[in-house]
Amino acid sequence: MFDRVHDPERTGMPSPKRSAVGGLGASGLLRLQQQAGNAALVRSLRLSPGTGPVVLQRALVADKLNVVGETHTESDSRRPAEKAFGQAKTGSANYWTEAEFPDLHMAVSGRKARGQAQPQGDARADLMEYRAIHAAALLVGQYERTAQAARALADSPAMTAPSEGNALPPALRTFLDVDFRKLVKYKERVKKAWTATQSQGVNDAVQRVFEYVEKIAKMFMDTMKTVSERRKALLFLLGAADLLKQHAAPLAAAGGVPGSTNVAQDMRIARSRSMGLAAEFSSQKGVWKVGDLHVADVLDGTTQTRQVKANYERKDAFNTALATWEAQQNGT
Numbered sequence: 001m002f003d004r005v006h007d008p009e010r011t012g013m014p015s016p017k018r019s020a021v022g023g024l025g026a027s028g029l030l031r032l033q034q035q036a037g038n039a040a041l042v043r044s045l046r047l048s049p050g051t052g053p054v055v056l057q058r059a060l061v062a063d064k065l066n067v068v069g070e071t072h073t074e075s076d077s078r079r080p081a082e083k084a085f086g087q088a089k090t091g092s093a094n095y096w097t098e099a100e101f102p103d104l105h106m107a108v109s110g111r112k113a114r115g116q117a118q119p120q121g122d123a124r125a126d127l128m129e130y131r132a133i134h135a136a137a138l139l140v141g142q143y144e145r146t147a148q149a150a151r152a153l154a155d156s157p158a159m160t161a162p163s164e165g166n167a168l169p170p171a172l173r174t175f176l177d178v179d180f181r182k183l184v185k186y187k188e189r190v191k192k193a194w195t196a197t198q199s200q201g202v203n204d205a206v207q208r209v210f211e212y213v214e215k216i217a218k219m220f221m222d223t224m225k226t227v228s229e230r231r232k233a234l235l236f237l238l239g240a241a242d243l244l245k246q247h248a249a250p251l252a253a254a255g256g257v258p259g260s261t262n263v264a265q266d267m268r269i270a271r272s273r274s275m276g277l278a279a280e281f282s283s284q285k286g287v288w289k290v291g292d293l294h295v296a297d298v299l300d301g302t303t304q305t306r307q308v309k310a311n312y313e314r315k316d317a318f319n320t321a322l323a324t325w326e327a328q329q330n331g332t
Helices: 017-023 026-045 072-076 079-090 128-154 172-192 201-224 227-247 247-254 263-281 292-299 315-329
Strands: 065-070 286-291 310-311
Touching: 017 227, 065 072, 065 128, 065 263, 065 292, 065 315, 072 079, 079 247, 079 286, 079 315, 128 172, 128 227, 128 247, 128 263, 172 201, 172 286, 201 247, 247 263, 263 292
Parallel strands: 065 286, 065 310
Antiparallel strands: none
């Protein structure tokens, strides 16, 4: 994501002046972030003679920041239990969701570098600019999957299966109840993942995607009301996918990755890199829950960030340990 101003004594690299960072666009900020990530990787490989390789821990540990993977919908329903488990294992009551973790070294265009006591709403380690673009790109991907399901149904004999009166053919009813409903629910879920940012270019590019999908979905459902037009409605849904793809280029440009062929993946990695850098430069201790793919990106080297100061744990390992701990608490 967008880079931050670092303390040169901690990072071994010069800090860009705040005025310079404030004037950078998304592309320049992403380059700074990548440079910081590469520098962190180099430092992590500079082991002193006799120190041996870094051994990565895979369980919650005390006196460290534990960056732990999750599926958000799963963890949202059990936050109190996770917090209690985290405190029992680490000795710290600190617990942050993905967007809550503070990055105290960050300076972003239009924002002031902040101290720990600054009010909520300032920059976090997981910047809203990248969250917004990632959400929109994910929605484009989900729409394309729905469009392919519409293509398969439009070309299927099931569309002409007998039905009573104006009732929907069974295959079409299934498409509406499963595939189309999944698109609508997905849109609502990722829409909640972002709010307006301080970059108008990002806001415009992202908002256009959501507005387009909402418009197409409404037109599709309106056409479903006419029996003779239902197959055309499916083909309309399919054809709209090509128009939606045209929004990918503005999203990529707004995110600082012009020409990207997979904006969702590039934005996920950018967010993962930002999280990895924030974790390694932070003095916080406790548990920070993030999407599991972000942890995977750090552990497999995709982010090119070091894995020394913080402890990283994948979702499955955490879930197993949590279930074991809860069983012990319940005496089962």
